[in-house]
Amino acid sequence: MEVFNTPSKIIVTCNRRLSPYLQGEIRRLGFDIKRGFATGVELMATVNDCIRLNLNLHCASQILYSLDTFSASNPNELYDRLLTLPWENLIAFNGYVSVTSNVNNPTISTPLFANLKVKDAIADRIKSKKGLRPDSGPDLHKTVVHLYWQDNQAEIFLDTSGETLAKHGYRKHPGKAPMLEALAAGVVYATAWDGQSTFVNPMCGSGTLAIEAALIATNRKPGLFRMNYAFMHILGYDEQVFFAERRKLKEQVNKKTQAKIIATDLSQEAVDIARMNAKTAGVDPLIDFHVCDFADTPLPDGPGAVVFNPEYGERLGIHTKLEATYARIGDFLKQQCAGKRGYVFTGNPDLAKKIGLHTSRRIEFYNGKLDCRLLEYEIYAGSRRTKNENPSDANLH
CATH class of the missing domain: 3.40.50.150 (Vaccinia Virus protein VP39)
Incomplete structure (x- = not known):
């Protein structure tokens, strides 16, 4: 699975009511928007495109690259489907993965259980191929996988951002009740x-x-203030793409x-x-x-x-x-x-x-x-x- 140059559905999320301004930013970058909704935007792009989006957007929260869409009525069906995906081509066997989710399924009482099933499927698949399981935990500083599961419909994403993009990284001293x-x-x-x-x-x-x-x-774009994103921890990442995009950010400063x-x-x-x-x-x-x-x-x-x-x-x-x-x-x-x-x-x-x-x-x-x-x-x-x-x-x- 080569995601850096393969177009797929991209969901760029944002806080409610920021979508019109996010859409304007994405269009100014030259991307075509397939759909806008209350908390984000849908488009088609590669993970290399996601690098550009991550570095340039002021109003975004997360940038998600879709890996698979499928039906799952319960946790076992979720696990079985995820076990078929080639995670060993995306996540290093000695790496670190965290899972986030948006879940509304009658068989799930807590999203944490759904997250655990996703982690188990990823780790079991990689161990079966490489002999070792990657570490996992709540930190968003390395590879991040996101599950969207509503009723019987599920979609699994690579979160190319990791830590939220809504915080731009320059505010070391927040003060009282700061605006995001x-x-x-x-x-x-x-x-x-x-x-x-x-x-x-x-x-x-x-x-x-x-x-x-x-x-x-x-x-000046938010990418000037940040040097770690989740896309950097996906197998196949070429740091030259990141540094070339970052050079563009510096050159375009007025x-x-x-x-x-x-x-x-x-x-x-x-x-x-x-x-x-x-x-x-x-x-x-x-x-x-x-x-x-x-x-x-x-x-x-x-x-x-x-x-x-x-x-x-x-x-x-x-x-x-x-x-x-x-x-x-x-x-x-x-x-x-x-x-x-x-x-x-x-x-x-x-x-x-x-x-x-x-x-x-x-x-x-x-x-x-x-x-x-x-x-x-x-x-x-x-x-x-x-x-x-x-x-x-x-x-x-």
């Missing part, structure tokens, strides 16, 4: 920011939004971007962490950091995006302090951000109403399991809310 890097990239894409005008991130926390904006503006990126926070500690993360990502010269109240954020003239990711607490209950903060965010956008587009990312629609401005778009995201919105506001010079204007957004949901 893949989500932050999706938020930047959702603003349709042009990568040339101003990008302002008040209340920046650990700096993820500003850093992702800088990475996108300079065409060091002459005109983008102006500003990140501020009231906390000196948060700004210090954000600055360290930006340095690790290689974009610290592009970002102007300031310790100040968000209302004192310096704003250059001209167009651009102003993106807030404030705290949003619990969805229910009284938040007197947060209500005041959201009202001040609305005042700041209205009074100081004329000519720009304002954005507030929040999981609390009641607090969002305190902003007191009408949204031009409400873009759906999830932050973990929390249903969130990126609220867009077009700020016009001279606009004012009249005395009788309802500050709430009746359509916010």
